[in-house]
Each structure stands twice: as C-alpha cells, then as structure tokens.
Amino acid sequence: MSDIYLDNNATTMVDPAVFEEMKPYFCEQFGNPSSLHNFGNKVGFALKKARKQVQDLLGAEHDSEIIFTSCGTESDSTAILSALKAQPERKEIITTVVEHPAVLTLCEHLETEGYTVHWLEVDSKGRLDLDKYKSLLSDKVAIVSVMWANNESGTLFPVEEMAQMAAEAGVMFHTDAVQAVGKVPINLKDSAISMLSLSGHKLHAPKGIGVLYLRRGVRYRPLLRGGHQERGRRAGTENAAAIVGLGKACEMAAEHMEFENTQVKAMRDRLQEGLLAAIPHCFPTGDPDNRLPNTASIAFEYIEGEAILLLLNKVGIAASSGSACTSGSLEPSHVMRAMGIPYTAAHGTVRFSFSRYNTMEEVERVIEEVPGIVAKLRKLSPYWGEDGPVENPGEAFAPVYA
Amino acid sequence: MWDYSEKVKEHFYDPKNAGAVEGANGVGDVGSISCGDALRLTLKVEPETEVILDAGFQTFGCGSAIASSSALTEMIKGMTLDDALKISNQDIADYLDGLPPEKMHCSVMGREALQAAVANYRGEVWEDDHEEGALVCKCFAIDEVMIEDTIRANNLHTVEEVTNYTKAGGGCSSCHEGIENILTRVLAENGETFVAGGAAVPAPAAAAAKAPESPKMGTLARIRKIEAVLDSIRPALQADGGDVELIDVDEKSIYVNLTGACTGCQMAAMTLGGIQQRLIEELGEFVKVVPVAKESLVSMGA
Known part of the structure; x- marks a missing residue:
C-alpha cells in the first residue's frame, strides 16, 4: 500500500503537468529574459504568459500588479517593510496573534525597533473581533496584515471586509494568502486589498517561487534594489522555470476550484466525521463552519502530537501537528493557545490537510488506523485511566513543576 | 524532522514497563503540561535492601519522552536506590544512543522523575531546582534561562564570555543574535548597555600569520616551540578532563591527538582551531593542525 499524504498545508506535490511545462526552461530555454536575442526573448514571453495566469487566478485588474518573489515569506516581508518605508510618519501595525511566523516574527522584531504592533486576539473558534479592529484603525497605522486563512486550523478571516474598513480609514491592507x-x-x-502574498509550493508549483500582488497606485518601496526586473520592484534575475511552473499551477488551480470545494471538501468532511465517531474525547479546532475546504485540525485530548505523528508515519500516513515538540519550542502552537484550547488538548492537535490527489479510499484507511494509535498512546498517558480520562486530570496528576 | 536513533524508535514503538506498577511504594510526578511533557514514575522497592524490584511509567509526551521513560525503567530495575540515583540524564541519553539537542530535556525529566520517586519512597519532599527556557544554542542544547543565570552570576558582558562560560554560541554561531538580545536584556536590569565588542568579522587565520617576521627556525627549534605552545594550552584542556599530544610534524602539517574528554567532544573542532591559531601566532608561519587518532599512526608511517 502506498503512503498517504495529508500534509498539503505544509507543501504540495508538483503537479506532473506543471513539471512538464517547466522542463524546457533549464537546458533549452535558458536565456535571460532581459536579453533581447532569441534566447532571452522566448523566456520573456513565457514569463508574460505566467504573469497572466497568476493574474487570472487572483482576479487582479492588471498583470503589472503581479511581482514574482522567491517565496511567501519574502512577499510578506516586502509588503510590511515597504509600507513602513513609504510612510515613515506612521509607526503602528495591526496584525493578529495567529499569523504565520513569516508575519508574526517580523512584527515582533519590529516592536524591538520602536514600532507599535496591535495584536488582534481571537475567540475560542479562532474568530476576530471586528469592532476592536475598527477602533484601532487610525492615521498612525502604516499597514494592517491579516492572513486570509489560518495554516493550522484552516479558519478563514473576513479579509475583504477588513480591507474595506482599512481603506475607509486610509490604511494599507496586506493579506498573507x-x-x-x-x-x-x-x-x-x-x-480593497492593497497587497497579497502567495507561495507556489502550496498549490502544486515548486518551492522557491512566490508572488506579491501590489495594487496599482499603492505606495511602494522595494526590498531588493538592483536590476530593473519586475519593473524595478524586485531586483534579481527571474527564476524563469519556477515562474512558468507557477503560471501553469495557477491555471490548474482555477480549473479545479469547484473540485476543491466539493470533492476535496467531501473527503475532509468524511475524515472528520469518521474520526469523531470512532474516538472519544477529540474535537475539531477553529471554526468548522468557516474554514478552508481541505483542512481538518483535530485535537486528541490527553496525548501528545509528535507521538501521534510518529505512529501515523509508521503506518504510512503523513500529517502534522501544532505540538511544541515538533518545532523544538516548548510552548504548544500559538494558534491553539490563542483560541484558549487547554494544554491537555493543544499538544495533541493533528492537522490533516488534503489536496486533489487524495482519494476516499485513503480517507477510509486513515479512519481505520487513527483510533488504535490514539488508544495506544492514551494507555501510556498519566491523564488517562482504564477507559477514559482520570477524574479531574489537573488534580489527579499535578506534576512538581507546572 | 527528528533524527532519532534506532534505539529511541525501538523504545518508542515498543515501550517497556508502560503503566503503573502494582503495589508501588514510590511515586514521582514531574514535568509540565504546558511544555507538553509529563511523567509519572512508579517504583516497587524492597524495603530491606532498597532494591528496585519493578518500575513503571506513564508519560504524556513526544516520542523521545516516551523512549526516555522506557529506557529509564529498564535501566533502574534491579538497582539499589543509591545506585539508581547516580544515573545522570546523559546516561539515559547514552542508553538510547543519543538524543537530538532539542530533546535532551526528555532525559532530564527522566532523571528528575527518579529523584522524585525516591524522595517519595523515603518520605522526603523533592524540590525541583530546574527551570527550563527556550532553546537558544542548538549545537550544545543550552537554554535561555541557563544563559541568563550565568550572565547574572558571573557578570558577563560579551557573547564570547557567554560562550566560554556556557558553551552556548560556540558551535555554528547562528544563535549569536539571540545571545546578544539576552545580554541586552539582562544588562539593562542593572542599567548597563550591551556593546558588541571585538571585530564584526572573525580574522582569517592566514591574515594573522603574516604578522611576525621572525627568522626561520631549524627543525628541532621549531618542534620545541610547538611543544611549548601545546604545554601552555594543556592546563586549560586538563581542567576539562582532556589533553593533547604532539604526534608528528610534517612541514606545514602538525599532527596532534586529542585525548580524554576531548575525544568525541563537540567542542573538539573549536579546540583545534584555537590551537592552530596559537601555533600560527607563535611560529610566525601558516600551519595546519590535523587531528589523528593513535591507531592511525601506523598507516601514517610515523
């Protein structure tokens, strides 16, 4: 039996059709798109086509609003630092406590450089308080950066509405999408979104390619200055093969949008329903009514995530966890903590994320395997008794240091 | 991705002594649910001999926490309490053929559970004296709290001093920004300001070699000089339980053998670099220090 990959929010397989499209741009079409001869010219046209494909998927008005970068993180950094550079009189940033480290760590660092960061909190389902958000918007704020969908729980934020509110207050709005x-x-x-970041490898394009969408007219300062590539907004010779791949991947994503929101969603729903029915003391995290169609984040209480992943891996199932131990830090996922999920559950959160390459047969196999793994680990847990959690787990097992 | 040894996997996939021991007379609960690791160790001790007849564990934790717990119970069964207490966390890690630096705290938890369980058996109160912070130096598994405490206790002011006292930052040097941030914060407690000292770029060895233009030494004088340099370094190495011996000199290559605690020490490469730097300065020429093991001497033709 082949292994089952349910970690598509971490990265995805390069679609074979995407790979086919990229192949000529290594040994045959190797020219520099800036060159005027035939070698370069053909590559230049290929980039133009790719830019259009990205534009179409994003529904952007102009193809010049698409800036190719090296990754999602570069796009995020470029967007936020650009807003600060372009508006030196504005020293405040609004973001959320559940952002990806690409935004979170940068904002924490900016705090040490004297910027004020307003951290929007979330409720138990991972939702934002828009009244609170509105009260923070002012002419002191350089930029709002709010993710479109959370990578761990899949919860969607109302970024279009938030961008509109920012625009009315005259504030730039960036979304890590x-x-x-x-x-x-x-x-x-x-x-009304001013800037948007995307990353190729999350949608079946290769790693090492990203995009910053920059709305026409939004004031901008480049992160990398140098050559005239990307109209001087991101210097550096273009990663032509990856750009071509990303273009193809965007075209395919648009074609599969319906499939993603029906078939992929059905697999995700079946998995969640199957696991919740078979395993006591587990629950979905985030907002199940308003989340990505491909993501299910499930907290298995009284056991630890890395141990679950290792046992899943042993039977050929790949997923991921918000557990502290998988990242080398001691605190559990900042996303789970922000939603107020108790430690006994936050450490045992497992994220299953699908793609269009998964099948219902795989889902059924996972539903068969997971209950045994959870039971095995609970048997080892000091929080678990004969047939259920010990009464008052917090009191029954209160270790010396806590 | 974690690089677990086969032994860790074996103890994780098939843990030994899982569950509470029946008729236990010593129980140790340690760990912290917020950190995602918690361990209950139960012991059955024979009162007359203080021999551990049986040991069992219940662990909430990751793969290496479960493996460390399992290893600990295997190690202590049949031991007297006093012998068991001599087990260090490094012994637990060694039993498992090593743990990644991020996971060394799992072995620490094992040792602490043992101390707590023994204290419980003896009717004593065990107090945890160990606080753990975020991992800063991944090369030597040094956490934030340890660095902070060491800075305060020894009035340290530079990254180099922190490395000398804690080893943190002595490996790949990626954590130097983090150490500078800790220094900035701790020094600010006393109203002091952290000033990054020294050169921003480490001087290449070759550049330093140019400095002294001493007359060319004869072979014997040169070897005596090398011996003298090694002798001057030796006390520092012996203080850490190691030593160095000169094996051979072949033009620009100086072959040395690091012995004792230096063997297998992660700092060995740094130590060699330091020796090389000293030799370059003293000899006034570029030389290369090459580590060799005694056994390989024959093949070297020495």
Missing part, C-alpha cells in the same frame, strides 16, 4: 490561493475563489479587482 498562501493557504487560501487556489483553495477559495479570490477576486482582487473587486476588493
């Missing part, structure tokens, strides 16, 4: 692009329909020309 690396988890959303290709999974939910996006139409930027009808939104």
Whole structure:
C-alpha cells in the first residue's frame, strides 16, 4: 500500500503537468529574459504568459500588479517593510496573534525597533473581533496584515471586509494568502486589498517561487534594489522555470476550484466525521463552519502530537501537528493557545490537510488506523485511566513543576 | 524532522514497563503540561535492601519522552536506590544512543522523575531546582534561562564570555543574535548597555600569520616551540578532563591527538582551531593542525 499524504498545508506535490511545462526552461530555454536575442526573448514571453495566469487566478485588474518573489515569506516581508518605508510618519501595525511566523516574527522584531504592533486576539473558534479592529484603525497605522486563512486550523478571516474598513480609514491592507490561493475563489479587482502574498509550493508549483500582488497606485518601496526586473520592484534575475511552473499551477488551480470545494471538501468532511465517531474525547479546532475546504485540525485530548505523528508515519500516513515538540519550542502552537484550547488538548492537535490527489479510499484507511494509535498512546498517558480520562486530570496528576 | 536513533524508535514503538506498577511504594510526578511533557514514575522497592524490584511509567509526551521513560525503567530495575540515583540524564541519553539537542530535556525529566520517586519512597519532599527556557544554542542544547543565570552570576558582558562560560554560541554561531538580545536584556536590569565588542568579522587565520617576521627556525627549534605552545594550552584542556599530544610534524602539517574528554567532544573542532591559531601566532608561519587518532599512526608511517 502506498503512503498517504495529508500534509498539503505544509507543501504540495508538483503537479506532473506543471513539471512538464517547466522542463524546457533549464537546458533549452535558458536565456535571460532581459536579453533581447532569441534566447532571452522566448523566456520573456513565457514569463508574460505566467504573469497572466497568476493574474487570472487572483482576479487582479492588471498583470503589472503581479511581482514574482522567491517565496511567501519574502512577499510578506516586502509588503510590511515597504509600507513602513513609504510612510515613515506612521509607526503602528495591526496584525493578529495567529499569523504565520513569516508575519508574526517580523512584527515582533519590529516592536524591538520602536514600532507599535496591535495584536488582534481571537475567540475560542479562532474568530476576530471586528469592532476592536475598527477602533484601532487610525492615521498612525502604516499597514494592517491579516492572513486570509489560518495554516493550522484552516479558519478563514473576513479579509475583504477588513480591507474595506482599512481603506475607509486610509490604511494599507496586506493579506498573507498562501493557504487560501487556489483553495477559495479570490477576486482582487473587486476588493480593497492593497497587497497579497502567495507561495507556489502550496498549490502544486515548486518551492522557491512566490508572488506579491501590489495594487496599482499603492505606495511602494522595494526590498531588493538592483536590476530593473519586475519593473524595478524586485531586483534579481527571474527564476524563469519556477515562474512558468507557477503560471501553469495557477491555471490548474482555477480549473479545479469547484473540485476543491466539493470533492476535496467531501473527503475532509468524511475524515472528520469518521474520526469523531470512532474516538472519544477529540474535537475539531477553529471554526468548522468557516474554514478552508481541505483542512481538518483535530485535537486528541490527553496525548501528545509528535507521538501521534510518529505512529501515523509508521503506518504510512503523513500529517502534522501544532505540538511544541515538533518545532523544538516548548510552548504548544500559538494558534491553539490563542483560541484558549487547554494544554491537555493543544499538544495533541493533528492537522490533516488534503489536496486533489487524495482519494476516499485513503480517507477510509486513515479512519481505520487513527483510533488504535490514539488508544495506544492514551494507555501510556498519566491523564488517562482504564477507559477514559482520570477524574479531574489537573488534580489527579499535578506534576512538581507546572 | 527528528533524527532519532534506532534505539529511541525501538523504545518508542515498543515501550517497556508502560503503566503503573502494582503495589508501588514510590511515586514521582514531574514535568509540565504546558511544555507538553509529563511523567509519572512508579517504583516497587524492597524495603530491606532498597532494591528496585519493578518500575513503571506513564508519560504524556513526544516520542523521545516516551523512549526516555522506557529506557529509564529498564535501566533502574534491579538497582539499589543509591545506585539508581547516580544515573545522570546523559546516561539515559547514552542508553538510547543519543538524543537530538532539542530533546535532551526528555532525559532530564527522566532523571528528575527518579529523584522524585525516591524522595517519595523515603518520605522526603523533592524540590525541583530546574527551570527550563527556550532553546537558544542548538549545537550544545543550552537554554535561555541557563544563559541568563550565568550572565547574572558571573557578570558577563560579551557573547564570547557567554560562550566560554556556557558553551552556548560556540558551535555554528547562528544563535549569536539571540545571545546578544539576552545580554541586552539582562544588562539593562542593572542599567548597563550591551556593546558588541571585538571585530564584526572573525580574522582569517592566514591574515594573522603574516604578522611576525621572525627568522626561520631549524627543525628541532621549531618542534620545541610547538611543544611549548601545546604545554601552555594543556592546563586549560586538563581542567576539562582532556589533553593533547604532539604526534608528528610534517612541514606545514602538525599532527596532534586529542585525548580524554576531548575525544568525541563537540567542542573538539573549536579546540583545534584555537590551537592552530596559537601555533600560527607563535611560529610566525601558516600551519595546519590535523587531528589523528593513535591507531592511525601506523598507516601514517610515523
């Protein structure tokens, strides 16, 4: 039996059709797109086509609003630092406590450099308080950066509405949409979003390619200055093969948008329903009514996530965890803690994330395997008794240091 | 991705002594649910001999926490309490053929559970004297709390001093920004300001070699000089339980053998670099220090 890959929010397989499209751009079409001869010219046209494909998926008004970068993180950093550079009189940033480290760590660092960061909190389902958000918008704020969809729980934020509110207050709005692009329909020309980040490898393009969408007219300062590539907004010779691959991947994502939101969603729903029915003391995290179609984040109480992943891996199932131990830090996932999930459950959270390459047969196999693994680990847990959690787990087992 | 040894996997996939021991007379609960690791160790001790007849564990934790718990119970069964207490966390890690630096705290938890269980058996109260912070130096598994405490206790002011006292930052040097941030914070407690000292770029060895233009030494004088340099370094190595011996000199290559605690020490490469730097300075020429093991001497033709 082949292994089952349910970690598509971490990265995805390069689609074979995407790979085919990329192949000529290594040994045959190797020219520099800036060159005027035939070698370069053909590559230049290929990039133009790819830019259009990305534009179409995002529903951007102009193809010049698409800037190719090296990854999602570069796009995020470029967007936020650009807003600060372009508006030196504005020293505040609004973001959320559940952002990806690409935004979170940067904002924490900016705090040490004297910027004020307003951290929007979330409720138990991972939702934001928009009244609170509105009260923070002012002419002191340089940029709002809010993710479109959370990478751990899949919860969607109302970024279009938030961008509109920011625009009314005259504030730039950036969204880290690396988890959303290709999974939910996006139409930027009808939104007030100033900037958007995406990452190729989350939608079946290769790693090492990203995009910053920059709305025409939004004030901008490049992160990398140098050559005239990307109209001087991101210097550095283009990663032509990856750009071509990303273009193809965007075209395919648009074609599969319906499939993603029906078939992929059905697999995710079946998995969650199957696991909740078979395993006591587990629950989905985030907002199950408003999340990515491909993501189910399930907290298995009284056991630890890394141990679950290792046993899943042993039977050929790949998933991921918000557990502290998988990242080398001691605290459990900041996303789970932000939602107020108790430690006994936060450490045991497992994220299953699908792609269009998964099948219902795989889902059934996972539903068969997981209950045994959870039972095995609970048997080892000091929080678990004969047939259920010990009474008052917090009191029955209160270790010396806590 | 974790690089677990086969032994860790074996103890994780098939843990020994899982569950509470029946008729236990010593129980140790340690760990912290917020950190995702908690361990209950139960012991059955024979009162007359203080021999551990049986040991069992219940662990909430990751793969290496479960493996460390399982290893600990295997190690202590049949031991007297006093012998068992001599087990260090490094012994547990060694039993498992090593743990990744991020996971060394799992072995620490094992040792602490043992101390707590013995204290419980003896009717004593065990107090945890160990606080753990975020991992800063991954090369030597040094956490934030340890660095902070060491800075305060020894009035340290530079990254280099922190490395000398704790080893943190002595490996790949990626954590130097983190150490500088800790220094900035701790020094600010006393109203002091952290000033990054020294050169921003380490001087290449070759550049330093140019400095002294001493007359060329004869072979014997040169070897005596090398011996003298090694002798001057020796006390520092012996203080850490190691030593160095000169094996051979072949033009620009100086072959040495690091012995004792230096063997297998992760700092060995740094130590060699330091010796090489000293030799370059003293000899006034570029030389290369090459580590060799005694056994390989024959093949070297020495």
